[in-house]
Amino acid sequence: MRFAHALIFLSVLLAGSASHAAPALQPAQLGLVVNDDEPNSVELGEYYRTAHGIPEANIVHVRIPNRPRKLTAEQFAKLKADIDSKLGADVQAVLMVWTAPYAVECNGITAALALGFDPDQCVKTCAAGKPSAYFNGSMAPAQAQPGMRLAMLLPTESVEAGKALVDRGKSSGFRVPAAGAYYLVTSENARNSRAQFFPASGAVPQRKLAIHTLREEAIEGKRDIMIYQTGKARVDKLETLGFLPGALADHLTSFGGDLLGEGQMSSLRWLEAGATASYGTVSEPCNFWQKFPNPSVLLRHYLGGATAIEAYWRSVAWPAQGVFIGDPLAAPYRR
Incomplete structure (x- = not known):
């Protein structure tokens, strides 16, 4: 769906289509997976459980030694079976409390957990992917695809930073601030493929949101960010920005989901800058x-x-090649 100008965008947004969606995810519907072989995972898992009130029955303990960045399909199959066997049918989403592993061969681990490992994507990673039945839908995950549970990673590189992220996710529900959504068309033309879906600059007064669609390489000094989406291999000036609790931010580039890689900018940089959730791909898409x-x-x-x-x-x-990271329960606009 392409929005030609702000009035079309507003009419679609405010027509009430979102009001028919399944009720927003609740803490009792979230499973929390902790790696007992990683002390940071154990500490942050308990912090998250307490902060969001996750039921004890929804806590799953696994052992993944040596924090591999990538799992084989066989290793992942055992991990998924272990997780699935310990969660009840009412659990609609899973938060894995670790940074790595974040890939299953060429798949993102969050996609593989939610949809199952897709070996066909690994034959040619630049081929089209399998459509997600959950895309732009209104149903609960298992209604969109039997057995589907959404999945996300809570990074654990720093306990202090992890706790700050959890705090942002929790505080995002306390009030709706005046905020800005920033969409940047950059000079890296190949990474502008989704610019056709950027909403035009304008306002959503019912949500106190100002939309800024710009031809810029980066924004600087903005302190009201709720959304920031761009196409760059590396995004500059993140240290100058202020992200509001619940902010979402991501960049279209090939290896943002290679969280601990040393090539293109990792999606972890968004969380370190103050965003609450992000996304990136783990293999060349x-x-x-x-x-x-x-x-x-x-x-x-x-x-x-x-x-x-x-x-x-x-x-x-x-979504097969993608990995979702951050606090899944952040919801600044929950009714």
Whole structure:
């Protein structure tokens, strides 16, 4: 869906389509997976459980020694079976409390956990992906696809930074601030493939949100950021920015989901700068917009009251190569 100007965007947003969506994810519907072989995972898992009131029955303990960045399909199959066997049918989403592993061969681990490992994507990573039945939908995950649970990672590189992230996710529900959504068309033309879905600059007064669609390489000094989406291999001036609790931010580039890689900018940089959730791909996706968060879909669902994990998952049409990171329960616009 393409928005030609602000009035079309507003009419779609405020027509009430989001009001027909399944109720936003609740803490009792979230499973928490802790790696007992990683002390940071154990400490942050307990912090998250307490902060968000996750039921004890929803806590799953696993052992993944040596923090590998990538799992084989066989290793992942055992991990997924272990997680699935310990969660009840009412659990609609899973938060894995670790940074690594974040890939299953060429798949993002969050996509593989939610949809199952897709070996066909690894034959040619630049080929089209399998469509997600959850994309831009209104149903609960298991209604969209039997057995589906949304998935996200809570990074654990720093306990202090992890706790600050959890605090931002929790405080995002306390009030709706005046905020800005920033969409940048940059000089890196190949990474502008989703610019066609950027909403036009304007205002959403019912949500106290100002939309800024700009031809810029980066923004600087902005302190009201709720959404920031761009196409760059590396995004500059993040240290000058102020992200509001619940902010979503991501960049279209090939290896943002290679969280601990040393090539293109890792999606972890967004969380370190103050965002509450982000997304990136773990293997070369080429620049299909369908493999990245669709800006208009993401904004519509988030402003409609969805949690960060629901809005992000609904915005990616072909998610096999992607990894979602952050606090899944952040929901600044929850009704």
